[in-house]
Amino acid sequence: MSTLSPDYDYLCSAVSRLGSEAAFEVLGRARELQAAGRDIVHMEVGEPDFDTPAHIKAAGKAAIDANFTHYAPNAGIMEFRTVIAEYATRFRALAQPYTPDMVVVAPGAKQIIWNLLAALLEPGDEMVYADPAYPTYAAAAGYLGAKAVPVRLLESKNWGLDLDELEAKLSARTKVLVLNSPHNPTGGVLSHGDLAAIAELATRYRFLILTDEIYSRNIYGERFESITQFEELRDRIVVVDGFSKAYAMTGWRLGYCIAPVKIARAATLLANNTYACTSTFVQMAGMAALTGDDAPVVAMNDTFRMRRDRFIAQLNTIPNVSCPMPAGAFYAFPNITAITHDDVALAKYLLEEAGVALLGGSCFGDAGRGYLRLSYANSLQELDRCVERMRAALPNYPN
Numbered sequence: 001m002s003t004l005s006p007d008y009d010y011l012c013s014a015v016s017r018l019g020s021e022a023a024f025e026v027l028g029r030a031r032e033l034q035a036a037g038r039d040i041v042h043m044e045v046g047e048p049d050f051d052t053p054a055h056i057k058a059a060g061k062a063a064i065d066a067n068f069t070h071y072a073p074n075a076g077i078m079e080f081r082t083v084i085a086e087y088a089t090r091f092r093a094l095a096q097p098y099t100p101d102m103v104v105v106a107p108g109a110k111q112i113i114w115n116l117l118a119a120l121l122e123p124g125d126e127m128v129y130a131d132p133a134y135p136t137y138a139a140a141a142g143y144l145g146a147k148a149v150p151v152r153l154l155e156s157k158n159w160g161l162d163l164d165e166l167e168a169k170l171s172a173r174t175k176v177l178v179l180n181s182p183h184n185p186t187g188g189v190l191s192h193g194d195l196a197a198i199a200e201l202a203t204r205y206r207f208l209i210l211t212d213e214i215y216s217r218n219i220y221g222e223r224f225e226s227i228t229q230f231e232e233l234r235d236r237i238v239v240v241d242g243f244s245k246a247y248a249m250t251g252w253r254l255g256y257c258i259a260p261v262k263i264a265r266a267a268t269l270l271a272n273n274t275y276a277c278t279s280t281f282v283q284m285a286g287m288a289a290l291t292g293d294d295a296p297v298v299a300m301n302d303t304f305r306m307r308r309d310r311f312i313a314q315l316n317t318i319p320n321v322s323c324p325m326p327a328g329a330f331y332a333f334p335n336i337t338a339i340t341h342d343d344v345a346l347a348k349y350l351l352e353e354a355g356v357a358l359l360g361g362s363c364f365g366d367a368g369r370g371y372l373r374l375s376y377a378n379s380l381q382e383l384d385r386c387v388e389r390m391r392a393a394l395p396n397y398p399n
């Protein structure tokens with residue numbers, strides 16, 4: 001219990017430990033500039049620029065007309081959970097199928113990540129995660145009084161994990177290891193070797209793996225590889241996935257986890273106590289996404305690949321900018337240390353002076369210092385404008 005003081009503002013101390021997702025802040029500033037008449041190239045927000053495929057929209061509309069507008073079960077509509085379990089088993093080529101009682105549906109992957117960590121982390125527990133990272137993992141851990149322990153991803157390994165650092169940071173206090181492959185913000189994909197090494201460490205140290213696979217359909221190599229292939233670890237792996245990125249459904253808010261039943265029950269209890277259930281007609285749209293024509297997903301991915309190839313090649317022609325070829329997601333994470341280590345100041349300069357909205361890499365953690373994050377989920381024309389503006393503005397950066 002806190003003691004009231006003159007500047008008491010009613011907020012609990014945990015709030016002061018919350019960061020925020022910089023993408024939304026930069027988007028806000030970019031929109032302000034636009035409202036004032038500035039022309040802005042948007043590279044800041046990680047969402048597909050495509051519209052939701054027509055058959056998914058039609059299923060959502062039909063579900064409203066069929067009155068799927070009431071509360072649904074906390075963990076999700078049973079038929080939908082069955083479809084998710086089947087899809088996830090097939091997609092990851094697992095010998096042992098997932099069952100619907102392992103699936104918990106949520107209004108977005110972000111919500112289920114938060115609720116899972118709330119179900120898993122005791123104050124003082126350690127959550128190990130790759131740095132840089134999607135900010136929600138560390139935000140949730142910090143809020144819960146747990147310790148978020150970063151392990152560097154290495155540009156020299158095409159954004160693979162520093163396995164020596166990982167092992168050095170594991171201890172009896174390590175409760176959860178968070179993986180995210182394909183990765184936000186680097187676009188990196190964990191190699192088979194990294195996954196195997198992590199699986200071996202998980203066997204030895206007995207931590208739980210939360211694997212955020214929301215970009216599993218945004219992959220430009222041969223096929224998606226998941227830590228779930230090590231099926232002997234099944235009782236200690238929680239998969240998070242969602243519809244935002246693969247199906248261009250960010251605004252629908254739809255995600256899920258697949259977890260050992262005991263953890264799924266805890267996530268369901270948290271659902272019961274927080275969001276109650278995920279919008280019923282949105283779940284019906286999600287069902288159409290998983291059971292309907294997959295061609296739009298493949299087409300979107302092909303377009304991302306084409307944009308990636310051209311955009312990364314062009315970024316590398318800008319003096320003092322170097323960017324490895326990302327193998328997944330839709331982010332470029334160029335190294336700008338030849339210009340400055342203050343990536344946030346450079347991102348601000350590029351927005352204010354050149355009209356390019358992007359993020360400093362350190363918004364995703366200390367290991368992102370000296371990098372920028374650009375989402376290439378944008379048209380070729382806009383990507384070209386981005387490169388030309390950066391090329392023109394960077395030599396004048398007042399360093």
Ligand code: PLP
Binds near residue numbers: 180214
């Ligand atoms: N996980 C990662 C790695 C992300 O990048 C994002 C969104 O940017 C999410 C989860 C959240 O997705 P959702 O829209 O399903 O909440």
